[in-house]
Amino acid sequence: MIFAGLAEKLQETFRRLKSKGRLTEADVDEAMKEVRRALLAADVNFQVVKSFVARVKERAVGQDVLSSLTPAQQVIKIVREELAGLMGGTQSKLNMAPKPPTVVMMVGLHGAGKTTTAAKLANLMRKQGRRPLLVACDVYRPAAIKQLQVLGEQLDIPVFSMGDRHTPVDIARAAVEHATRQGRDLVIIDTAGRLEINEEMMAELEELKAALRPHEILLVVDAMTGQVAVNIAETFNKRLGLDGVVLTKLDGDTRGGAALSIKAVTGCPIKFVGVGEKLDALEPFHPDRMADRILG
Ligand code: GDP
16 A cells, blocks of 8 residues: 555654653654654655755744644644645646647556556546547557557547557547547547657657647656656656646555655646556545545
8 A cells, every 4th residue: 555654654753742742842853853764765755855854844843833732733734734735735637628629648658557547537537527539649559559449448438549550640630630520528649658768759749749739748657666757757747848647556565755756846746546457446636635644
């Protein structure tokens, strides 16, 4: 379970703090040292941890916290607010087009879960009343086109494809026209990934972005890769300007560093999380609920 280790350590720290009654600045310092260690052990970005702890400390000793009746509770409340803030504060939604169809471009590296997430997102949005069209633009891997078709069939959601002999731009343009004709109000484009970030992939995605002017570019990254996921997000964001991130495999044994670092490092909110292999295992990301879960 994500954050299991972090949650255990922080809850232990705050149990001790609560048992003290009155608090001194030294008590807060000691607790913050433990928080710092716990966040670093959870693989949170070093700079993020540093400024997080500084902010909490400033608020905890700067206001009337220590002289209040329940100082430990006040400190925990500050930590809760700052943890949620680190992850974006409130839930971030997809940008919707004022005039349909809304065009969403899914980007990411191989294996991150991009194709599965495209299908999961179509499924989730259909439950919210949208009429999605999935688009297979990975012209380098016929297997990826087939994979999307199979997922679309399972969900009974149409998949637009033109095989692998056309350019992604031509396929995507034709797909948007098709969606408009068919009254589909949400076009979800599965683009081609690579094993690692390279110039060819980025140039291709830039071209697709320029031609399509998508309302949303969503990066899919694997939470299990921790700070690597954060670096990937930073690189994609600099080049493409992301609107949001989908963090997959949160059901796995991840420490949670990516979830706590991505917004703070890149400025891009995590909008959805993948929590399993099934096609209904995609959830909107709620920073405040996640902070609650960490602090128990
Ligand atoms: P792509 O190469 O980025 O398109 O990745 P795929 O969509 O093919 O996914 C790669 C693998 O990750 C597949 O086996 C998926 O079932 C799996 N996967 C994707 N998202 C999740 C998730 O949230 N949790 C788990 N446990 N597996 C996932």
